[in-house]
Amino acid sequence: MTTNRQWVLSSRPVGMVQESNFELRETPVPEPGPGQMLVRVIYCSLDPAMRGWITDRRSYVPPVQIGEVMRAGGLGEVVASSHADFAPGDIVSGTTGWQEYCLSDGSGMMPFRKLDKKPDLRAAMGVFSGAGMSAYFGLLDLGQPKPGETVVVSGAAGAVGSVAGQIARIKGCRAVGISGSDEKCRWLIDELGFDAAIDYKTEDVAARLRETCPTGIDVFFDNVGGPILNAALAQINLKARIVLCGGISAYNAVEPPPGPSNYMQLVIMRARMEGFIIIDYVPRFPEAAAEMSRWMAEGKLKSRDTVVQGIENAPRALRMLFEGGNTGKLLLQVGPEPTR
């Protein structure tokens, strides 16, 4: 291969992100210079946060510029390297971007790191990715769930929510998930062991929260925002923790929608609402990976993904996140896994 197909941002979306906001370019595969490596990208991560990265505003990372390769987390195989820490054949994860080949000095929003000899690549992109880590640290560090408490998770069938709810169960909590279809709800209960699930598209969320959380909500792990956050706030318990992981319901809004009118429940209930960004936890990923590996080996933590094939489908795959098209982690497969 001598061609590198890559998606660059061609215009900023107004409202829902469109395929037309990106342009697929073909460039020659570059050669690594001193201190650089060339990574053949195998998987790209699709995350709701990517919608924020293409908006021109103050955030935790600078926005992707027009003409720049679209930023994305990913995983690949080193095919050439002048970098001291990486050698051809290494499997690495990092900020690859939407492209078939990534030239890197190892830095990035998520710096590149070498994975174990023969990792499960899809698990590396799922439970052991930023999404799984967000579930782990968001729930445990900010949510601080105690056995017997009720943990409600929105976006529960997504990459983060599905792991957060399972960890809540592992920690002895009652877990209630909110998701967008009957099929997802059944998956949460039947496969992942959630105690209850609410289909926000067909059910009255406030009424169903009252039914499924008869003793109130102790931890609300929010990936969604909007009316769902507001409904949850109305039913929080004393000293509740609202973990703000995301707010996907508003990511494609042209104007920011109203905030949660029930926020004063935080006063009445002496409760806390706190946000986090997973990149702050990178140094602690190994401890989380070790514990989650054990849970997976014990069958307590299950992983699922939805894989879209082909770099050419990246923008379409991104849209799927906002249209409920994925269950579990959404991945784009850009190239084949290495043969073992």
Add this chain to the structure above:
Amino acid sequence: MTTNRQWVLSSRPVGMVQESNFELRETPVPEPGPGQMLVRVIYCSLDPAMRGWITDRRSYVPPVQIGEVMRAGGLGEVVASSHADFAPGDIVSGTTGWQEYCLSDGSGMMPFRKLDKKPDLRAAMGVFSGAGMSAYFGLLDLGQPKPGETVVVSGAAGAVGSVAGQIARIKGCRAVGISGSDEKCRWLIDELGFDAAIDYKTEDVAARLRETCPTGIDVFFDNVGGPILNAALAQINLKARIVLCGGISAYNAVEPPPGPSNYMQLVIMRARMEGFIIIDYVPRFPEAAAEMSRWMAEGKLKSRDTVVQGIENAPRALRMLFEGGNTGKLLLQVGPEPTR
């Protein structure tokens, strides 16, 4: 005196609280039964939170019932007692209600406690009341200000805000107050030592926050909510603390107004928004009183109040809180201070 004038709640307000929501009744002064005392009320506290106490909804105290004496914090002199802990002549503070004489067994939302032999009664109702304690514990426990940080206080000329801003200064922070008149702003700067003040009625709060907080906001102590909270959220720093003490801008709203659309800044900035109710801190009042006494003796902490005379003016005084009519603590004087 044999008559006890008392205000009872006669109807629930819809929108702005009205004098017509209360009825002034004359009843005989009661006699204390076993375990009871009779308190001649000297001062009643007027607090924005009282608007919430007359709304029929889930909160941290049950709502005042129709026909019940209006709940209020207060201070008075014991005139008769069969209570083991209180004797005639004692000066006590507690939940007296809007009345000239209060019959009590010592319990209440704020339980009765005996004050020092010859306390400064107006300071006891100000800096050393629930309002001053809210400033102290809200700022220090939840806000955790560090020297050199910027603390912004809304409702800064009120009983809580004026103390919170001064404590921020004492702790080595830059203090910026938001209040509702040029006169109040000048008082904050010239008398209380705030570094800057913003008149939200005539100035663009967002623009002025940018000017007065050039390095961003580390702690926002909020008494107001609404657009002011939203403007502050837009300018918070990494790991900022939003202390939710109150939200007076919405207390008389018929429908809850939209919440802060900028709440997702809590994610981007890994920040925290937390509420509290001062009654949880009652056991720790003595430590706060000791420290604030020292600050007052050293001239670092100043107290101011606005005193309305006469039990007959209680509902009118309550309205003043929502109309910006007070600077510092708003008190109702119901009876004379004892001669020394």
